[in-house]
Amino acid sequence: MPNASDLLNARLPRGFSDHRGAELHIVRTMIEKLRVVYERYGFELLETPSIEYADSLGKFLPDQDRPNEGVFSFKDDDGQWLCLRYDLTAPLARYVAENFDTMSLPFRRYQIGQVFRNEKPGAGRYREFTQFDADAVGTASMAADAEFCMLAADAMAVVGLKTGEFIVKVNNRKVLNGILETIGVPSGAAGEATRVAVLRAMDKLDRLGREGVRQLLGKGRRDESGDFTPGAGLSPAAADRVLAFLAATGGGRGATCDVLAALVEDSAVGREGVAELREIDVLLAEGGFDIDRVRFDPSVVRGLAYYTGPVFEAELTFEVRDERDNPVNFGSVGGGGRYDDLVERFKGVSVPATGVSLGISRLAAALSAKGLADVAQARGPVVVAAMDKAGLISAQAIVRELRNAGISSEVYLGSGKLGAQFKYADRRGSPIAVIEGGDERAKGVVKIKDLVRGAQRAKTATSREEWRNREDVEIDVPRAAVVENVRKILSRQSG
Amino acid sequence: MPNASDLLNARLPRGFSDHRGAELHIVRTMIEKLRVVYERYGFELLETPSIEYADSLGKFLPDQDRPNEGVFSFKDDDGQWLCLRYDLTAPLARYVAENFDTMSLPFRRYQIGQVFRNEKPGAGRYREFTQFDADAVGTASMAADAEFCMLAADAMAVVGLKTGEFIVKVNNRKVLNGILETIGVPSGAAGEATRVAVLRAMDKLDRLGREGVRQLLGKGRRDESGDFTPGAGLSPAAADRVLAFLAATGGGRGATCDVLAALVEDSAVGREGVAELREIDVLLAEGGFDIDRVRFDPSVVRGLAYYTGPVFEAELTFEVRDERDNPVNFGSVGGGGRYDDLVERFKGVSVPATGVSLGISRLAAALSAKGLADVAQARGPVVVAAMDKAGLISAQAIVRELRNAGISSEVYLGSGKLGAQFKYADRRGSPIAVIEGGDERAKGVVKIKDLVRGAQRAKTATSREEWRNREDVEIDVPRAAVVENVRKILSRQSG
Numbered sequence: 003m004p005n006a007s008d009l010l011n012a013r014l015p016r017g018f019s020d021h022r023g024a025e026l027h028i029v030r031t032m033i034e035k036l037r038v039v040y041e042r043y044g045f046e047l048l049e050t051p052s053i054e055y056a057d058s059l060g061k062f063l064p065d066q067d068r069p070n071e072g073v074f075s076f077k078d079d080d081g082q083w084l085c086l087r088y089d090l091t092a093p094l095a096r097y098v099a100e101n102f103d104t105m106s107l108p109f110r111r112y113q114i115g116q117v118f119r120n121e122k123p124g125a126g127r128y129r130e131f132t133q134f135d136a137d138a139v140g141t142a143s144m145a146a147d148a149e150f151c152m153l154a155a156d157a158m159a160v161v162g163l164k165t166g167e168f169i170v171k172v173n174n175r176k177v178l179n180g181i182l183e184t185i186g187v188p189s190g191a192a193g194e195a196t197r198v199a200v201l202r203a204m205d206k207l208d209r210l211g212r213e214g215v216r217q218l219l220g221k222g223r224r225d226e227s228g229d230f231t232p233g234a235g236l237s238p239a240a241a242d243r244v245l246a247f248l249a250a251t252g253g254g255r256g257a258t259c260d261v262l263a264a265l266v267e268d269s270a271v272g273r274e275g276v277a278e279l280r281e282i283d284v285l286l287a288e289g290g291f292d293i294d295r296v297r298f299d300p301s302v303v304r305g306l307a308y309y310t311g312p313v314f315e316a317e318l319t320f321e322v323r324d325e326r327d328n329p330v331n332f333g334s335v336g337g338g339g340r341y342d343d344l345v346e347r348f349k350g351v352s353v354p355a356t357g358v359s360l361g362i363s364r365l366a367a368a369l370s371a372k373g374l375a376d377v378a379q380a381r382g383p384v385v386v387a388a389m390d391k392a393g394l395i396s397a398q399a400i401v402r403e404l405r406n407a408g409i410s411s412e413v414y415l416g417s418g419k420l421g422a423q424f425k426y427a428d429r430r431g432s433p434i435a436v437i438e439g440g441d442e443r444a445k446g447v448v449k450i451k452d453l454v455r456g457a458q459r460a461k462t463a464t465s466r467e468e469w470r471n472r473e474d475v476e477i478d479v480p481r482a483a484v485v486e487n488v489r490k491i492l493s494r495q496s497g
Numbered sequence: 498m499p500n501a502s503d504l505l506n507a508r509l510p511r512g513f514s515d516h517r518g519a520e521l522h523i524v525r526t527m528i529e530k531l532r533v534v535y536e537r538y539g540f541e542l543l544e545t546p547s548i549e550y551a552d553s554l555g556k557f558l559p560d561q562d563r564p565n566e567g568v569f570s571f572k573d574d575d576g577q578w579l580c581l582r583y584d585l586t587a588p589l590a591r592y593v594a595e596n597f598d599t600m601s602l603p604f605r606r607y608q609i610g611q612v613f614r615n616e617k618p619g620a621g622r623y624r625e626f627t628q629f630d631a632d633a634v635g636t637a638s639m640a641a642d643a644e645f646c647m648l649a650a651d652a653m654a655v656v657g658l659k660t661g662e663f664i665v666k667v668n669n670r671k672v673l674n675g676i677l678e679t680i681g682v683p684s685g686a687a688g689e690a691t692r693v694a695v696l697r698a699m700d701k702l703d704r705l706g707r708e709g710v711r712q713l714l715g716k717g718r719r720d721e722s723g724d725f726t727p728g729a730g731l732s733p734a735a736a737d738r739v740l741a742f743l744a745a746t747g748g749g750r751g752a753t754c755d756v757l758a759a760l761v762e763d764s765a766v767g768r769e770g771v772a773e774l775r776e777i778d779v780l781l782a783e784g785g786f787d788i789d790r791v792r793f794d795p796s797v798v799r800g801l802a803y804y805t806g807p808v809f810e811a812e813l814t815f816e817v818r819d820e821r822d823n824p825v826n827f828g829s830v831g832g833g834g835r836y837d838d839l840v841e842r843f844k845g846v847s848v849p850a851t852g853v854s855l856g857i858s859r860l861a862a863a864l865s866a867k868g869l870a871d872v873a874q875a876r877g878p879v880v881v882a883a884m885d886k887a888g889l890i891s892a893q894a895i896v897r898e899l900r901n902a903g904i905s906s907e908v909y910l911g912s913g914k915l916g917a918q919f920k921y922a923d924r925r926g927s928p929i930a931v932i933e934g935g936d937e938r939a940k941g942v943v944k945i946k947d948l949v950r951g952a953q954r955a956k957t958a959t960s961r962e963e964w965r966n967r968e969d970v971e972i973d974v975p976r977a978a979v980v981e982n983v984r985k986i987l988s989r990q991s992g
Contacts, residue, residue, distance in 0.1 A: 010552055012594030012843040015579055018546035020592055022606070026542050042900045044878030044907030046925070047521050051513035051625050052547065052581075052611060053569075057505055074548075074579075076571040079615075084510055086547075097515055099507030106924035108911045111517070116547060116611075120574075130546050141910040145889055149910075288890050289897050348507040383539030394640055395783050402784055405537045412539030415636040415644075416603045429601035430541070 017123030018130055024431070028375040029132075029366045033114060035160045036134060036360070043153055045112040045136050050093040052116065056083035059092040060347065074120045086118035090135040091344065091357065098139050098355075099348030107140025107353075114362075128363075135338075137357030139345070144278050147312040147340060148285035150358045154316045154336060155295045157360065162374040163318070165294050168335075171315045173302035174279050175339070177262055178204075180272015181247045184265065185240035199234035200244065205303040207248055215248070216241055251299045255283040258298040278312060304337055313339030314358055322371040332368040336360035382430030384411035384488060387423045387437045396438055400448070400484055407485045409492070411436075427453060433495055434488055438481075447478040450487055454495050512618030513625055519926070523870040524627075524861045528609060530655045531629060531855070535607045538648055540631050543606040545588040547613075551578035554587040555842065569615045581613035585630040586839065586852065593634050593850075594843030602635025602848075609857075623858075630833075632852030634840065639773050642807040642835060643780035645853045649811045649831060650790045652855065657869040658813070660789050663830075666810045668797035669774050670834070672757055673699075675767015676742045679760065680735035694729035695739065700798040702743055710743070711736055746794045750778040753793040773807060799832055808834030809853055817866040827863040831855035877925035879906035879983060882918045882932045891933055895943070895979055902980045904987070906931075922948060928990055929983055933976075942973040945982055949990050 014020065021029070041047075056075055075085035087093050090113045098109060114134050123129055136153060138146045151170050158168040179189070182200060187193040203218035210218070217223035219241040222233035236244065243265065250261035259280050266272025279298060286296050304313045315337040321329045338358035345353035369375045384404055386397045397413040404411040414423045420437075427435045437449040456475045479487045509515065516524075536542075551570055570580035582588050585608045593604060609629050618624055631648060633641045646665050653663040674684070677695060682688040698713035705713070712718035714736040717728035731739065738760065745756035754775050761767025774793060781791050799808045810832040816824045833853035840848035864870045879899055881892045892908040899906040909918045915932070922930045932944040951970045974982045 008842075009845050010555070010594075010843050012553060012591045012597075013550065014546065014591075014595070015548060015550055015573060015577070018548060020546070021544040023541060026544060030542070041878075042903065042905050044880075044905055044925075046518060046877070047525070049516040049521060051509065051515070052613075053510060053513060053625065055508065055510055058507060060505070074571060076569065078510060082510070096507045096509075099505075100509070102507075106921045108909075108921075110907065118548075130548065138910065142912070143889070143910045145883075145893060145908060146910045148893075285890065285893055288893055347503075348505050350504050382541070383536075385539075388640075394638070395780065398640060398643075398780055398783055408537065410537050410539055412605065413640060414603075415633065415638045415641045417637070426601045426603075430539075 015129075017121075017128055019128060024375075025366075025370075028370055029362060031375075032161050032366055032369060033134065033362065036157055037112075039153065039156050039160045040112045040136055043110075043136075043149065043156075045110045048094070048097065048111040048113045049115065050087070050090070050097055050113070052086055052118075053084050054087055054093055054096060056085045058096040059085060059087065072119050072121045074118050087115075088119055089117050090115055090133050090359070091137065091341070094135075094137055094139065095344040095348070095355075098353065099345050102345075102349055102353075108146070109139045110137075111139075112136040126364075132362040134360040134362050135357060136359075137338075137355055139355040140353055141356070142342075142354040144281040144312070145285055147278075147314075147356050148282045148289075150338060150356060151282065151286060151296045151314055152289055152291055154314060154358050154360075155291060157336075158316060158318075161365065161369060163369075163372075167320045167372075168295075168316060168318050170296045171299040171302045171317060172279070172282065172296060172312060173298065173300055173304075174275040174312045175309050176271045176275025176278065176311060177266060177300065178275075178303070180266035180269035180275055181244060183269040183272060184267075185236060185243055196234055196236075199232075200236065201303045203234055204244065204248060204301055207301045212245055212248075216245060219244055248301050251297065251301070254293055255279070255286070255296075255298045258300070259283065262300065275311070282312060302337075304339060308341045308344055309339040310342045311340030312356070313337070316358075316360070318368050320372065322368075330371065332364060332371075334361075335365045335368065382410075382427070382432040384409060384434045384436060385423065385427040385430065385432045386411060386413045387420060387435060387439075388413050388415070389420070389437070389439045393438060393440075393443070396443065397436075400436060400438065403485050404488060407489065409485070409488060428457075434491055436484065436488070442478065445478075446481055448481050448484050449476060449478050450484070450491065451476050452491050452495070510624075512616075512623055514623060519870075520861075520865075523865055524857060526870075527656050527861055527864065528629065528857065531652055532607075534648065534651050534655045535631055538605075538631075538644065538651075540605045540607040543589070543592065543608045544610065545582070545585070545592055545608070547581055547611065548579050549582055549588055549591060551580045553591040554580060554582065567614050567616045569613050582610075583614055584612050585610055585628050585854070586632065586836070589630075589632055589634065590839040590843065590850075593848065594840050597840075597844055597848075603641070604634045605631075606634075607631040621859075627857040629855040629857050630852060631854075632833075632850055634850040635848055636851070637837070637849040639776040639807070640780055642773075642809075642851050643777045643784075645833060645851060646777065646781060646791045646809055647784055647786055649809060649853050649855075650786060652831075653811060653813075656860065656864060658864075658867075662815045662867075663790075663811060663813050665791045666794040666797045666812060667774070667777065667791060667807060668793065668795055668799075669770040669807050670804050671766045671770025671773065671806060672761060672795065673770075673798070675761035675764035675770055676739060678764040678767060679762075680731060680738055691729050691731075694727075695731065696798045698729055699739065699743060699796055702796045707740055707743075711740060714739055743796050746792065746796070749788055750774070750781070750791075750793045753795070754778065757795065770806070777807060797832075799834055803836045803839055804834040805837045806835030807851070808832070811853075811855070813863050815867065817863075825866065827859060827866075829856075830860045830863065877905075877922075877927040879904060879929045879931060880918065880922040880925065880927045881906060881908045882915060882930060882934075883908050883910070884915070884932070884934045888933060888935075888938070891938065892931075895931060895933065898980050899983060902984065904980070904983060923952075929986055931979065931983070937973065940973075941976055943976050943979050944971060944973050945979070945986065946971045947986050947990070 073085045073088050075083055078084050116130055117133050118130050154170045182197055187196045203215050207215050218233050219236045220233045222231055224230045247265050250258050259276055263276045302313055302315045315334050317334050318332040321331055324330050336359055340356040342352055342354045386400050388394045388397045401411045401413050433454055435451040435453055442449055452475050568580045568583050570578055573579050611625055612628050613625050649665045677692055682691045698710050702710050713728050714731045715728045717726055719725045742760050745753050754771055758771045797808055797810045810829055812829050813827040816826055819825050831854055835851040837847055837849045881895050883889045883892045896906045896908050928949055930946040930948055937944055947970050
């Protein structure tokens with residue numbers, strides 16, 4: 003046995019976490035529901051490795067301010083740099099490029115996997131988390147973009163959200179570029195700083211409102227704390243034009259397109275973007291996706307530099323209260339868009355692609371908060387108490403019968419006495435405990451305790467007598483009738 | 498567009514692989530079947546991160562000859578060494594130690610996850626692969642070990658293997674230590690080299706037979722190529738004793754225990770090991786697990802240094818033929834055992850634990866080779882051809898109806914003509930293609946092609962006429978009857 007001073011300190015690196023029990027069950031159930039929708043849409047499952055060559059992933063990091071930062075990397079034996087994937091899109095581009103000559107396009111794939119960010123962890127920000135992506139590679143059709151809007155809406159519905167509790171917002175990078183063009187921001191490197199400043203200002207509409215955005219578009223903005231953020235330096239007329247652009251979200255999708263069309267009339271790329279949105283609108287309307295599910299919203303910017311056309315954002319619109327009764331908004335739980343250039347750096351030809359990614363843990367947290375997670379299903383196994391060595395074999399036989407009947411169950415195999423065994427069953431969230439002590443065995447009966455009702459009784463009992471009245475919490479049943487009675491109680495509990 | 502010389506080379510690092518389509522579907526279906534069994538046994542799902550502190554994982558690498566080699570590691574920002582987990586057991590020990598004061602034992606968890614080995618990849622040896630583990634931590638009861646034998650057997654059955662196509666072999670490290678003790682191999686460091694040599698020799702019984710093992714136990718063995726492997730240096734009498742030990746596998750489990758008991762009579766640890774096996778035997782017999790499913794086999798060694806009691810091995814016993822008609826044996830698809838010391842290095846107290854791990858890709862490969870994988874379920878989506886811009890909206894409507902009916906389907910959204918669209922459907926493994934061209938639309942009908950029957954017809958047709966008789970391969974149905982007819986064909990295909 004090691005000395006105390008030699009003992010290792012068991013701990014997780016910061017920014018990583020363990021998951022178990024009900025939390026994990028909720029995530030898994032949710033993922034299985036999502037899978038059904040994605041496969042119904044004809045997406046095929048792909049798995050790529052967690053590790054890729056650093057040069058294959060390239061500089062397509064989400065944070066365009068710090069390309070190549072935020073990635074876990076290390077050298078292979080042969081000196082080449084490897085890294086842990088930071089998303090599922092860059093590996094998809096590598097996969098398509100590597101198999102380009104033999105594969106059939108479009109490639110419609112979905113993928114669920116861990117991604118890694120070597121960043122300072124913060125509240126709700128982890129260095130490893132799960133992404134759920136779907137993409138269609140090799141299609142320039144707006145029908146693909148329309149389909150991802152429908153898919154996102156259907157995904158929200160299948161996990162239990164009602165229309166009105168979520169919204170899929172759609173914009174188009176070409177329209178954004180169009181409006182930048184009409185206010186005189188040069189394309190390419192010359193306009194880069196202004197472009198970034200304008201997009202950042204637009205992105206803050208939700209948080210700062212129109213006046214705040216107007217300041218950020220112009221000379222800059224001083225916040226309540228006195229901090230000053232320099233502005234994009236637009237003229238008041240240009241800023242007005244951007245604000246008119248942002249305001250074009252009322253009414254139907256067609257009305258939004260009309261406003262946008264007028265604003266970007268002088269820009270070829272802007273006109274192209276509006277035409278794409280109109281195509282998407284027709285397909286959405288045909289599918290019965292009205293503006294209560296999919297809306298056009300010019301304020302949707304999305305951070306990734308690689309988007310080239312339509313961009314999407316799936317947002318939750320309901321509010322829940324936290325334990326201190328403060329309102330909590332979950333906001334965006336996913337998004338995506340068209341990226342026509344990602345495969346090009348491998349193949350030298352443009353391979354149009356589009357897709358959408360869901361944030362699994364955020365969505366699961368929202369469902370839990372909303373009470374939509376299936377908690378009953380997350381219950382632990384039936385625990386059969388083992389009182390002594392002879393009882394162990396008998397307990398094992400009971401468990402086998404329960405398992406053969408499809409009931410999750412186990413014999414308590416620790417070293418604790420009956421009290422510890424009940425505490426164990428409680429911690430496991432067990433619905434039922436089964437006890438066959440010496441007394442019971444002599445009588446040929448088995449005691450069955452409804453732990454769910456027992457817990458309720460302990461809470462609501464107003465008198466000692468009532469609490470002691472355990473007739474409908476504990477019953478003795480003949481040994482041969484254990485499975486039947488356990489099943490009866492389980493169905494009572496879930497009904 | 499980049500210059501050709503600037504193009505990146507899309508490639509995977511050696512030892513890593515992509516997975517998609519039918520292969521992945523088979524693995525996933527198999528895992529879902531296994532989950533049901535594991536949860537029925539009362540195991541709770543745990544997820545730990547892919548990354549851990551190097552010192553937490555420790556030196557419990559599978560390959561005891563090269564501790565700490567074979568792990569991907571890199572430094573965190575604060576200078577501490579991180580590594581990618583190489584198995585799911587070391588992180589489990591860290592988890593239990595970290596939460597020891599608040600958790601209820603036994604902790605019965607299962608975990609499915611990627612593990613990483615920084616090793617030279619070879620045929621079928623990958624640097625990232627999936628493990629499927631179940632462990633019970635905090636139980637010294639042989640009932641837990643017996644349960645893992647039953648679990649392994651039930652797992653083989655649930656994925657479709659029949660009794661006789663697999664065997665769970667059980668041994669006990671204490672019995673192995675007992676036999677080493679009786680032949681005079683000193684315990685501890687003094688006997689280390691001999692002990693390793695003897696265990697290695699025993700492990701080769703399957704491959705080299707009794708004579709080969711006898712040579713390796715004694716002076717050494719020269720193989721056909723002339724290479725000489727030095728032996729353990731045992732006396733002929735000691736070697737005979739080991740060979741008698743290895744031979745104790747015929748007859749029932751009780752008979753094996755009797756032979757072993759006689760051989761290790763003089764060793765306290767050996768007697769303890771036999772007593773443990775007898776306990777396991779009683780529980781297995783009660784559960785109806787006869788020697789056609791769980792056998793005691795003294796030749797089971799298992800490589801991991803950390804095992805301290807019973808060890809298990811799940812082996813496939815059937816043979817299949819590869820494409821060159823050579824016999825292929827899959828052998829071991831999983832194993833495990835009792836490790837009572839793994840949490841101790843954190844907590845300073847012994848926490849008895851036992852568990853079993855399955856090799857997911859090996860098992861899936863075996864099921865595929867045996868024809869047990871559900872290939873029909875791995876079919877692609879119904880593909881609806883899109884002939885023109887007007888057709889796209891109509892095709893989208895057809896797809897929506899199919900999806901609402903729960904049928905996986907998609908509109909072809911690439912840029913290819915009808916021939917390319919059929920080729921695409923073929924590559925996707927689509928069961929049905931739906932076509933609504935201008936002619937059909939004018940008549941209010943839709944063409945439905947049974948691609949499965951079409952492929953069969955193309956193979957079996959003996960005359961041009963027969964091949965051309967496509968009446969039962971292609972039908973025109975009214976637009977309103979598309980879903981009904983697709984469903985009919987799908988059920989015909991799977992029936």
